Amino acid sequence: MLVNLQGPWDPIFGRLGLILQYQYNNPVIFFAFELSLVGGAIALFWLTCAGKWRTLWSDWLTTVDHKKIGVMYIIVGLVMLFRGFFDAVMIRTQQAMAVGASSPGFMGAAHGYLPPYHLDQVFTAHGMIMILLAVTPILVGIMNIVVPLQIGARDMAYPYLNALGLWLTVSAAALVMISLFVGDFSHAGWVGLIPLTELPYSPGVGVDYWIWSIQIGSVGTTLGAVNLIATIIKMRAPGMTWGRVPVFSWTTLATNIIALTSFPVLGVTLALLTFDRYLGTHFFTASLGGDLMMYTNLFWIWGHPEVYFVVLPAFGMISEIVPTFSQKTLFGYVTMVVASMAIAAVSWSVWLHHFFTMGAGPNVNAYFSIATMLVGIPTGVKVFNWLFTMYRGRLRFDTPMLWAIGTIFLLISGGMTGMMLAVPAINYIVHNSVFVIAHFHNMFLLVAYAAFAGVTFWFPKVFGFKLDERLGKRFFWSFTLGSIMVFIPMYILGFMGMTRRLDYISHPAWYPLILAELVGVGFYAVSVFFFLAQVVVSIRNRHDLRVGADAWGTSRSLEWGTHSPVPFYNFAVTPMVHARDEWAWRRENKLDSLKPDHYVDIHMPKNTMVPLILGMLSLVLGFALIWRIWWLAGLSFLAIIVAIVVRSFEKDTGYIIPAAEVAAMEQDYLDRAREVESAGEKVGGGAVGGGVPAASRAPWNKLKGD
Amino acid sequence: MSHDNHDPLDHPEVKIASARGYFIGYAFAAAMMFISLGLVRSHAMSPAGLATTITLIALVAVLAQLYFLFKLDLSESQIWHTVAFAFTVPLFVMAVGLTLWMFHTLAARTMLPGMGM
Ligand code: HEM
Ligand SMILES: [Cu+2]
Numbered sequence: 001m002l003v004n005l006q007g008p009w010d011p012i013f014g015r016l017g018l019i020l021q022y023q024y025n026n027p028v029i030f031f032a033f034e035l036s037l038v039g040g041a042i043a044l045f046w047l048t049c050a051g052k053w054r055t056l057w058s059d060w061l062t063t064v065d066h067k068k069i070g071v072m073y074i075i076v077g078l079v080m081l082f083r084g085f086f087d088a089v090m091i092r093t094q095q096a097m098a099v100g101a102s103s104p105g106f107m108g109a110a111h112g113y114l115p116p117y118h119l120d121q122v123f124t125a126h127g128m129i130m131i132l133l134a135v136t137p138i139l140v141g142i143m144n145i146v147v148p149l150q151i152g153a154r155d156m157a158y159p160y161l162n163a164l165g166l167w168l169t170v171s172a173a174a175l176v177m178i179s180l181f182v183g184d185f186s187h188a189g190w191v192g193l194i195p196l197t198e199l200p201y202s203p204g205v206g207v208d209y210w211i212w213s214i215q216i217g218s219v220g221t222t223l224g225a226v227n228l229i230a231t232i233i234k235m236r237a238p239g240m241t242w243g244r245v246p247v248f249s250w251t252t253l254a255t256n257i258i259a260l261t262s263f264p265v266l267g268v269t270l271a272l273l274t275f276d277r278y279l280g281t282h283f284f285t286a287s288l289g290g291d292l293m294m295y296t297n298l299f300w301i302w303g304h305p306e307v308y309f310v311v312l313p314a315f316g317m318i319s320e321i322v323p324t325f326s327q328k329t330l331f332g333y334v335t336m337v338v339a340s341m342a343i344a345a346v347s348w349s350v351w352l353h354h355f356f357t358m359g360a361g362p363n364v365n366a367y368f369s370i371a372t373m374l375v376g377i378p379t380g381v382k383v384f385n386w387l388f389t390m391y392r393g394r395l396r397f398d399t400p401m402l403w404a405i406g407t408i409f410l411l412i413s414g415g416m417t418g419m420m421l422a423v424p425a426i427n428y429i430v431h432n433s434v435f436v437i438a439h440f441h442n443m444f445l446l447v448a449y450a451a452f453a454g455v456t457f458w459f460p461k462v463f464g465f466k467l468d469e470r471l472g473k474r475f476f477w478s479f480t481l482g483s484i485m486v487f488i489p490m491y492i493l494g495f496m497g498m499t500r501r502l503d504y505i506s507h508p509a510w511y512p513l514i515l516a517e518l519v520g521v522g523f524y525a526v527s528v529f530f531f532l533a534q535v536v537v538s539i540r541n542r543h544d545l546r547v548g549a550d551a552w553g554t555s556r557s558l559e560w561g562t563h564s565p566v567p568f569y570n571f572a573v574t575p576m577v578h579a580r581d582e583w584a585w586r587r588e589n590k591l592d593s594l595k596p597d598h599y600v601d602i603h604m605p606k607n608t609m610v611p612l613i614l615g616m617l618s619l620v621l622g623f624a625l626i627w628r629i630w631w632l633a634g635l636s637f638l639a640i641i642v643a644i645v646v647r648s649f650e651k652d653t654g655y656i657i658p659a660a661e662v663a664a665m666e667q668d669y670l671d672r673a674r675e676v677e678s679a680g681e682k683v684g685g686g687a688v689g690g691g692v693p694a695a696s697r698a699p700w701n702k703l704k705g706d
Numbered sequence: 707m708s709h710d711n712h713d714p715l716d717h718p719e720v721k722i723a724s725a726r727g728y729f730i731g732y733a734f735a736a737a738m739m740f741i742s743l744g745l746v747r748s749h750a751m752s753p754a755g756l757a758t759t760i761t762l763i764a765l766v767a768v769l770a771q772l773y774f775l776f777k778l779d780l781s782e783s784q785i786w787h788t789v790a791f792a793f794t795v796p797l798f799v800m801a802v803g804l805t806l807w808m809f810h811t812l813a814a815r816t817m818l819p820g821m822g823m
Binding site: 233259265294301348349360361364 | 792800804805808809811
């Protein structure tokens, strides 16, 4: 049944014998290895010395608290964002070093320092990591933290499933990192260019790493989607009708409907490819009736909805941030919601624009072209709504607002170039050029901008103190300079005919623009420094940066109606919702006290280590399948089943916090809040860097007439 | 108020299962099948009419099974299942239909006549 393999295979070690054939004398890999060894050692050393193992285990690794899970998602995403950034630096330096026939070559490369096969792995890893393991976890993390708070729930609908989703994502990320040192990674682009991913063209384990890490990660994402949808539908606080659900929660719903309906397509596509590679079927090879275009078709049926999966939460975050810092209600709530849903719906019918050039008839191309352009309408509605929200608002330019405005700019420019690409005639010219790369980076950067906006915006809610404004602004400006310097030249190069994925650039006239891109990456590196400095400095100054419940003073939705940092039970008593902008409504009606008239018992889910175990087992399973160590794969699969079954017999999964205990904990929070307020006007956000100090109530009343 | 004697049957989604419903669903499906079989065996209609009738009967059978076996209906506890189910229909039509259309034009334009397909 199994397909015959080239090279060594052993019943015990599977294909691990192959690693003797890989070249491990490459200084680049060696450097990455050193970096992770040293980093890991420092972390372990610190954990042991500071006696943190216990806290790590009980507060983080086994937690089912949606906020902590969200924080861990974001940390994983940031780490992978950094890894992906490192790959980007490698691509950019390679291209800058390999221009023209006389450019020198190092370490076995004819030009530059990366031989083609290695460069191919770098950009494949870069693309796959950035989309699936950096941006996606960061967004899922933010949704995880914010949605239950915004709708007034205690936790997600399925806390245990939530933790499982996280640990599956972690094991996907771990697999990709392992591939750096044990074996190699796919060299066929993150989209898995067929037939390159088929066994005869990629006989090693690289493609298998790519397949299994995506498979495992996307199971996690799908579970997360189920959970978020159920949470939004079933867990809203009393009074929160559909017309009062905050826009970010609405976009989360739209996003997760996309995830739930599209990720299974990816799963099936990769499974078919797996059959081709492992069992010798011919789904995607031309032999015996297979069709390689079918792969591209199926991949993009997932792939295009996936880009809306990442862009819709970004829109949602902007819709929360812009009103907060314009000190006005969001303009056009209903159209915003309808637009989100419309984008989700249309996103399903446009995928063919990714392969206009494959030879389909003019009618087909025209249909998909028009469908693609349709997406521009709801998107345009959103942009106008944000602009009208800002119009005659009292704008404050705190860091989240800067990132939000950057997002809108990027959306406009990326949207314009997207419209160009949606015209088949133009697409035929720039297809597979770096113009396309510049376009989609424009869109993904928008998501990254919105994610940074979201992280700085909600950070004080989760941790109780703000991020440093001054360093935050430097981070913003250096990142923006980097974006301009990298991607504007890339657009131009695309028009000049530079194709994507080049390891050698035969055209010396492009050299200046390529150097400009290298300078841009330098600015990105500076921005990484400012980001880290921002985190470190803010943690050091956390006492001065403390905030009250409403960190920005002009926040509007329900999550600002509980303490910062949020207690693990979220709300002392389940809030009753009266208005669309509940917190703004309470502020206006002077009902913003956080002290309820009485406390009640709270039912909470218990910590569990099963999700962690399942995550680790799936990591083992993935590794075994990649190296075709069948006994280990069978064993870990069995263990997964057993763990799931055992857990399902666990009846005692929750516990009760008695009202008296809640009251005591609440008293601590209230004391802290009083202390923060008496320490100055910090609640309004103004005193600490950035914006104008906002009086706690006045602006809202004045602006209502506007 | 402890949760350890947590009875799954407390949940409306679970409680809704009923032996009567399953039985009726089964009987209904079987009846539809026998009617179709009878129609085919007796050549009661023209081939086109037969195909249409059987398709309609199959549709009715599917709807009845969804109602009796999967309990999809408009009640409070089931509405979201029904919505989710209804939602798959356009997605399915779109993904499969557009794919067929696209491959059809592709084949017409790129395959040599008489070579496969
Ligand atoms: C730090 C800023 C970034 C830089 C400098 C950068 C640079 C690059 C470069 C030079 C390429 C290869 C272009 C070529 O083939 O000629 C590339 C490819 C790619 N990048 Fe980025 N990138 C960045 C951030 C991101 C982000 C945030 C994402 C997604 C969330 C992303 C997703 C991708 C994808 C999907 C590819 C295509 C890989 C392939 O061809 O298979 N990048 N990037
Ligand atoms: Cu697309």
